[in-house]
Amino acid sequence: MRIATFNILHGRTVGDGVHPARLIECVRRLDPDILALQEVDLEQQRSGRADLTAVAAEAMGAVAHRFVAAISGTPGATWMAATGEEQPGTAGYGIALLSRYPATSWQVLRLPRIPMRFPMYLPGPNRVMVVDEEPRAAVIAQLDTPLGPMSVANTHLSFVPGWNRRQLRRLVRDLKGLPGPHILAGDLNLTPDAAARWSGLRPLASALTFPAGAPSRQLDHILTDDPALCTRNCTAPVVGISDHRPLAVDVELG
Numbered sequence: 001m002r003i004a005t006f007n008i009l010h011g012r013t014v015g016d017g018v019h020p021a022r023l024i025e026c027v028r029r030l031d032p033d034i035l036a037l038q039e040v041d042l043e044q045q046r047s048g049r050a051d052l053t054a055v056a057a058e059a060m061g062a063v064a065h066r067f068v069a070a071i072s073g074t075p076g077a078t079w080m081a082a083t084g085e086e087q088p089g090t091a092g093y094g095i096a097l098l099s100r101y102p103a104t105s106w107q108v109l110r111l112p113r114i115p116m117r118f119p120m121y122l123p124g125p126n127r128v129m130v131v132d133e134e135p136r137a138a139v140i141a142q143l144d145t146p147l148g149p150m151s152v153a154n155t156h157l158s159f160v161p162g163w164n165r166r167q168l169r170r171l172v173r174d175l176k177g178l179p180g181p182h183i184l185a186g187d188l189n190l191t192p193d194a195a196a197r198w199s200g201l202r203p204l205a206s207a208l209t210f211p212a213g214a215p216s217r218q219l220d221h222i223l224t225d226d227p228a229l230c231t232r233n234c235t236a237p238v239v240g241i242s243d244h245r246p247l248a249v250d251v252e253l254g
Contacts, residue, residue, distance in 0.1 A: 001147055003204070004032035005185040005220050006246035007156065010041040010093070011052055013241050014212075018047045020055050022240040027059035029239065030248055034143070035060060035098040036154035036185035039242075042067055042092040044074065053096040064103035068139040070094040070156070081135040084108060095139060095186070097154040103141040104149075109174050111136040111167040114160065133158060138171050138186075142178060147253055150226070151178040155186040164189050165198045172199050181226030187244065188221050195221045204229065205249040207236035212245050220247045230254035 011023045027035070037056060041047040053067040069092030073079030082092060114133045138155035153175050157164040168188060175182050183204075188195050192203055201223035208215035215236070233250040 001034070001145060001252070002032045002248060002250050003034045003183065003185060003222055004030050004246055004248035005036040005038075005154070005187070005222055006030070007038040007187040007220060007242060007244040008052070009039050009242040009244070010044065010047050011050075011241055014243055020048065020050050020052070023052060023055055024059040026239040026241055026246070027056045029237070030246055032060060032248060033100045033145075034152055035062070037096040037098070038154070038156035038187045040067060040094055040096045042069065043089060044091050044093065053098070056096070057098050060098060060100065062098040062100055064101070064141065064143070065096060065098040066106050066139055066141065067092070067096045068094050068108050068137050070135045070137045075134070081113070082137070094137060095154050095156055097139045097141055097152065099141060099143050099152075101143045101145045103143055105142045107140040107174075107178070109138040109140065109171060111138060111155070111157070111170060112163075114158075114163060133160060133163070136167055140175060140178060147229070147251070149179065150181050150183060151175060152183045152185070155184070155188070157186070157188045157190070159189045165194070168195070168198050172201070176225075181224060181229070183226075184221070184223045186221065187219055189219055190221070192218050192221065195223065199223055201225050204231050204251060205234045205247050207234055207247055209236050209245045209247050210243065212238070212243050215245055220244060222247060222249055228253050
């Protein structure tokens with residue numbers, strides 16, 4: 001069974017715009033059975049008003065998929081925190097979880113958010129950025145897989161140090177309230193050591209994923225609490241979109 005996570009940068013090729021055909025090519029090349037996507041557009045002008053979740057679902061042959069907007073409106077312009085009660089056709093931006101296996105239930109979790117704009121200090125002299133941190137969410141599916149039933153979560157955590165750890169602890173607490181075993185995938189904006197330490201889960205995949213051209217960090221992770229799951233193969237291939245590389249792992253029961 002192949003599990004993959006990919007921050008798709010709303011399907012954009014750095015310096016060359018959005019081409020949904022490239023997303024289709026990437027998903028087909030990854031050939032995942034379970035796919036966690038972050039930075040996903042819905043009805044956004046910049047991505048041709050496409051439903052990128054549906055595009056990816058068709059490319060991989062998903063029988064179950066769910067898009068969860070973290071933002072309602074247009075990133076970088078006028079937006080508000082999504083509630084899940086938006087009208088059909090509302091532009092959104094968030095995460096998606098897709099599966100070739102049937103889902104018996106879905107849960108959406110809205111993660112803690114810094115409620116105000118704040119200064120963030122960056123490396124270098126006089127590097128201060130005022131941040132309006134975007135909302136963060138997680139989506140969890142209970143899936144019937146060839147390896148047995150499992151609860152799988154996808155998220156994209158804050159880049160703010162400390163705050164992402166708080167969000168991760170909240171997500172893992174809720175995830176473990178669902179039937180196990182559990183898998184957590186996504187862009188956690190944490191190092192492998194920090195992701196394992198603050199989640200209490202073990203990594204299934206280890207590879208550098210960011211920045212895509214010459215990766216020096218692993219921000220994207222696939223974690224589990226299932227001692228029976230074993231990694232057979234792990235890859236972070238060069239693909240035609242995004243500033244991240246996708247992370248994919250083939251797992252089996254040991």
